[in-house]
Amino acid sequence: xxxxxxxxxxxxxxxxxPEWDHDKKHIERTFEFDxxxxxxxxxxxxxxxxxxxxxxxxxxxxxxxxRIMLSTHSEGGVTDLDFEVAEKIDTLVE
Amino acid sequence: xxxxxxxxxxxxxxxxxPEWDHDKKHIERTFEFDxxxxxxxxxxxxxxxxxxxxxxxxxxxxxxxxRIMLSTHSEGGVTDLDFEVAEKIDTLVE
Numbered sequence: 001x002x003x004x005x006x007x008x009x010x011x012x013x014x015x016x017x018p019e020w021d022h023d024k025k026h027i028e029r030t031f032e033f034d035x036x037x038x039x040x041x042x043x044x045x046x047x048x049x050x051x052x053x054x055x056x057x058x059x060x061x062x063x064x065x066x067r068i069m070l071s072t073h074s075e076g077g078v079t080d081l082d083f084e085v086a087e088k089i090d091t092l093v094e
Numbered sequence: 095x096x097x098x099x100x101x102x103x104x105x106x107x108x109x110x111x112p113e114w115d116h117d118k119k120h121i122e123r124t125f126e127f128d129x130x131x132x133x134x135x136x137x138x139x140x141x142x143x144x145x146x147x148x149x150x151x152x153x154x155x156x157x158x159x160x161r162i163m164l165s166t167h168s169e170g171g172v173t174d175l176d177f178e179v180a181e182k183i184d185t186l187v188e
Contacts, residue, residue: 036150040141043155047134056130061137061153 002072002079013083020086026058026071027082031093033064042066045092055085096166096173107177114180120152120165121176125187127158136160139186149179 005013010022020029033039039061046068050056058069068089070082099107104116114123127133133155140162144150152163162183164176 036141037145040138043137044134047130051131056157059153059155061155063150 002075002081004072004075004077004079005083009080010078013080017083017086017090019090020083022078025077026069027078027086028067028069029086029089030065030067033066035064036061039064039066042092046089049085049088049092053081053085053088055081057085057089096169096175098166098169098171099173099177103174104172107174111177111180111184113184114177116172119171120163121172121180122161122163123180123183124159124161127160129158130155133158133160136186140183143179143182143186147175147179147182149175151179151183 014020014022020027031039031042033042043059043061043066046057046059055070055072058071060067060069068086070086071077072079072081108114108116114121125133125136127136137153137155137160140151140153149164149166154161154163162180164180165171166173166175
């Protein structure tokens with residue numbers, strides 16, 4: 001099991017993944033695409049990563065905008081696992 | 095263009111599609127699946143319908159739960175188009 005991160009750990013991770021925001025008990029990033037279809041294609045990439053790591057983000061789709069939220073619910077907050085999945089998700093749009 | 099529906103039209107449609115709720119300017123239904131992967135599979139079916147009809151719902155994914163919200167933004171509310179897409183989405187889980 002991954003442990004809850006302290007403020008310093010989170011700060012260090014956010015330096016590495018500057019596009020992500022930390023908000024209370026989760027981290028999130030909104031990805032923007034030209035249209036709905038491209039957003040759905042991205043969501044499928046996210047799903048593949050989530051299934052491999054057995055760690056599912058919350059996902060909100062609004063036309064071409066896809067908001068990804070990660071939290072380790074069993075721990076009640078953010079762990080390394082969330083940032084590891086976030087880092088992999090970032091590679092989909094690099 | 096589809097016209098905004100009045101209260102009676104909406105009531106008639108909801109009789110036909112009883113699983114959907116009408117809330118102010120949209121209609122919505124939450125679909126529940128055994129796991130995240132099944133939810134994603136369903137989202138891909140929804141996307142196919144949305145692309146065919148060129149009418150994209152808002153979609154929220156929470157593990158195996160998928161919430162679909164339909165509104166005709168150009169009209170500022172619910173039109174026949176929303177219910178027609180909702181009816182097709184229902185066939186995915188029949």
